[in-house]
Amino acid sequence: MEKILSKGYGASGSLIGGKTLELMQFERNEPKPDEVLIEVLYCGVCHSDLHQVNNDWKNTIYPCVPGHEIIGKISSTGAAVSNFKVGDIVGVGCMIDSCKTCAACNDGEEQFCEGPHGQTMTYNGYWKPDPEFNTFGGYSNNIVAQEKFVMRIPESLDIKSAAPILCAGVTTYSPLKHFGVKPGHQVGVIGIGGLGHMAIKIAKAMGASVTAITTKEEKRNAALELGADQVIISENKDEMETAAAAFDFLLATIPYPFDVNDYIPLLRRRGAIVTVGLLGPYKAPTNNMEVAKLSTTVGGSLIGGTVETQEVLDFCAAHGISPDVQLIDIAEINDAFEKVKDEEVRFRYVIDMSTLKGE
CATH class of the missing domain: 3.90.180.10 (Medium-chain alcohol dehydrogenases, catalytic domain)
Structure with a gap:
């Protein structure tokens, strides 16, 4: 050849x-x-x-x-x-x-x-x-x-x-679509970087109320500018406790090992947290007692196929979304x-x- x-x-x-x-x-x-x-x-x-x-x-x-x-x-x-x-x-x-x-x-x-x-x-x-x-x-x-x-x-x-x-677009669009995010849903986006900033824009365009969850106070204004309705600083114990059982869906875009158990209490009954940023184990094993309490789901998602990649390009064009x-x-x-x-x-x-x- x-x-x-x-x-x-x-x-x-x-x-x-x-x-x-x-x-x-x-x-x-x-x-x-x-x-x-x-x-x-x-x-x-x-x-x-x-x-x-x-x-x-x-x-x-x-x-x-x-x-x-x-x-x-x-x-x-x-x-x-x-x-x-x-x-x-x-x-x-x-x-x-x-x-x-x-x-x-x-x-x-x-x-x-x-x-x-x-x-x-x-x-x-x-x-x-x-x-x-x-x-x-x-x-x-x-x-x-x-x-x-x-x-x-x-x-x-x-x-x-x-x-x-x-990549960042389809990786976040795919689980948001798969888990049926729609108007009226409360969505939290954990980690406001390359993936997280696209997740905020896409979830908002799907009609959800979106909360940005970040470790960095300096990202609060940036997340609001992206369209987040509110921001939680994950290291602020009071803010995290106030948000207990508040979310239908959490999308974790953190690209390094973290403790998923910190976020499971934020889920409503039968809510789901899906990780897209980390290809590897969590920092600690999942506490299945906390998962079972409200029948929540801990899952992961891998990029997206050709159908969803074209879909998200068209979706972003239709909704005026640009990275x-x-x-x-x-x-x-x-x-x-x-x-x-x-x-x-x-x-x-x-x-x-x-x-x-x-x-």
Whole structure:
């Protein structure tokens, strides 16, 4: 198969200990008949990029070129592609392919692909890692994706800020939709960062009354500006006790281990708390006595499939929702990683990938 020589910023090993992302060259396969080649225009910086680059999940394949919130322009199409043409502005999220034949894939929930290797991630290869197979993400000049995993970008969305919808947007939209959030519901969003700020906007657009729950007093005004109806500082015992049994649904977007038992008492009878920011164990085991008292649910949610990804793009366009982003040059990516780690970004960095051309 013919190869495409690509360039981007990636890691040859964990950044812990002083390494940085650096400019590198790598090869991609030419598009198959059902694939497209995309020139990357903008790429969001997700906290998952830091986790993967640093091998926090113990599955990273190096070299690792991150980036799974991609807005780009189609450069070429395979002979069997029918839904897109050269020049179309499109998006790619966390996946670029799957088996496409299992029950999950047929339902448009490719994030649960039951094929032999699971879904093909936008970077780091298959969901079930194979050291012999790697994929490279959007911190690069181009990317190849299977047609089904390419999203149409509504014209009303600003392509400079829309990229985070492809991960942060669908990751929060999917559980809000699945658990039936609707007008009249009381929703709490725990953690007001890249995911949390999108969750506030989406839940408000669904008609819910939304409370932002954060450890940081300095985020109170920012959360209100995003549309939250009220704010709880989780380290304030009185505020937490006042909110006992107040919520139908809690969405936890915290990207590091935390104690879910701190939040279970906030749920109403048969309410649910769903974690989307943490891929790993809670800091402490779930107290099932507290869960049973009001028949509440503690669950998790994994990104979203192609159907929901297109849905959330259209939903955001229809409701005038845009991520709050800071546009950066690719040369600023290592500083951006440090600021994401230290929670100093408001609320999502997006890389202008045109700045890679001069590298």
